[in-house]
Amino acid sequence: MLNKIWGGMILISFLAAMVTGRMAELSQAVMEGSGRAVTLTISMAGMMCTWTGLLKIAEKGGLTSLIAKWMAPVVGLLLPGYQKGGEAFRAVSMNITANLLGIGNAATPLGIAAMKAMAQEHGAKVLPDRGMIRFVVLNTASIQLIPTYTAALRLQYGSAAPFSITPAVWVVSIAALIAALGMSRLLESRWRHG
Amino acid sequence: MDKLGEWVLPVAVVGILLFGMLRRVPVFDTFLQGAKEGLSSSVSILPALIGLMMGVTMLGASGALDMLSAFLRPAAQWLGFPVEAIPLALLRPFSGSGSTALAASLFTSISPDSFEGKVISVLLGSSETTFYAVAVYFGAIGVKKTKWAVPAALTGDFVTTAASVAAVLLLFGS
Numbered sequence: 001m002l003n004k005i006w007g008g009m010i011l012i013s014f015l016a017a018m019v020t021g022r023m024a025e026l027s028q029a030v031m032e033g034s035g036r037a038v039t040l041t042i043s044m045a046g047m048m049c050t051w052t053g054l055l056k057i058a059e060k061g062g063l064t065s066l067i068a069k070w071m072a073p074v075v076g077l078l079l080p081g082y083q084k085g086g087e088a089f090r091a092v093s094m095n096i097t098a099n100l101l102g103i104g105n106a107a108t109p110l111g112i113a114a115m116k117a118m119a120q121e122h123g124a125k126v127l128p129d130r131g132m133i134r135f136v137v138l139n140t141a142s143i144q145l146i147p148t149y150t151a152a153l154r155l156q157y158g159s160a161a162p163f164s165i166t167p168a169v170w171v172v173s174i175a176a177l178i179a180a181l182g183m184s185r186l187l188e189s190r191w192r193h194g
Numbered sequence: 195m196d197k198l199g200e201w202v203l204p205v206a207v208v209g210i211l212l213f214g215m216l217r218r219v220p221v222f223d224t225f226l227q228g229a230k231e232g233l234s235s236s237v238s239i240l241p242a243l244i245g246l247m248m249g250v251t252m253l254g255a256s257g258a259l260d261m262l263s264a265f266l267r268p269a270a271q272w273l274g275f276p277v278e279a280i281p282l283a284l285l286r287p288f289s290g291s292g293s294t295a296l297a298a299s300l301f302t303s304i305s306p307d308s309f310e311g312k313v314i315s316v317l318l319g320s321s322e323t324t325f326y327a328v329a330v331y332f333g334a335i336g337v338k339k340t341k342w343a344v345p346a347a348l349t350g351d352f353v354t355t356a357a358s359v360a361a362v363l364l365l366f367g368s
Contacts, residue, residue, distance in 0.1 A: 001340050001343070002325075006249055009253050010252055013252035026256050029256070030248060030252060033248035037243040037248070048236045050229065052235065057219055060224050111331060118335075126339060127337065127341070133341055136331045136332065137350070139322065139331065141322060142319070147320075153301070153315075154315055156298075156301075158306065159307050162306070164312075164366075168362055168366070171365070173320040175357045177350065181346070184343075
């Protein structure tokens with residue numbers, strides 16, 4: 001799927017640049033885009049290490065087990081066939097907590113740690129299992145309790161009530177999450193091709 | 195409430211640290227041990243990120259996004275979806291920083307408290323960067339096939355777009 005989407009993005013870009021006459025901008029973009037990813041990785045590496053470091057402290061102190069116990073009803077539904085309270089289970093709990101609190105900087109490193117733990121437990125080499133897919137799908141949806149970042153942006157541009165959108169964000173987030181996970185669940189038994 | 199966001203991160207960091215210290219964890223040594231793993235994670239997601247960012251940057255620079263927005267304009271108008279928000283809905287699954295920058299530039303001409311401004315806010319606040327998450331998470335463990343992850347995630351993004359208008363109409367009545 002990603003192969004086709006990525007190829008499509010680049011082909012469409014080329015065709016669009018032909019029509020709009022922006023070939024110079026396009027060639028600039030090829031060089032800039034890859035450089036930007038490296039810059040992003042370097043600036044993110046600090047955050048990544050900070051959170052895998054803090055996760056280790058939380059792990060050793062038993063905090064992740066505690067959070068995993070609270071989250072067990074939800075995570076158990078999300079990850080069928082994973083050991084309750086195991087490393088993958090705990091890392092997924094931490095990722096969901098960070099997402100709920102809106103600490104995006106932490107959610108990605110914790111999520112990657114969770115994927116690695118899941119791969120270790122189930123030994124995925126080429127194909128992800130349904131638990132991994134559900135987990136990634138969850139992370140493509142927003143489950144943030146308070147939309148602080150959007151509110152800050154609204155405030156900056158003169159909103160009189162930056163947080164007034166919060167109930168609407170909840171309704172939309174929940175609808176989208178149900179749709180995404182529901183579709184994932186539906187496709188689990190129907191998916192035929194890679 | 196505006197200050198709440200500033201507190202979350204420091205409180206989470208201090209909370210984890212304090213909990214560890216109470217349980218007599220050698221916090222700095224443990225931190226170093228974990229941080230080392232973060233470094234290898236960063237390197238393992240880099241190739242996926244390079245590919246994705248290159249594609250997104252090309253899509254933006256070529257004018258493809260503007261063309262697609264123009265193409266979708268009549269359908270959006272018919273459905274009552276604010277046309278100003280079309281490029282944002284299209285860009286949102288691909289680029290987080292790009293859609294924030296786009297929303298900011300939209301807010302210079304559209305009030306965040308207008309109907310269009312609220313739809314833009316809800317759209318931005320209720321979604322994540324889908325392709326970033328898919329590429330980075332699967333890339334980190336090196337699986338080649340993503341199976342139905344993309345169709346399922348995009349279903350969520352489509353619902354976000356449609357529901358943001360409905361929710362603003364329902365909850366604000368304008």
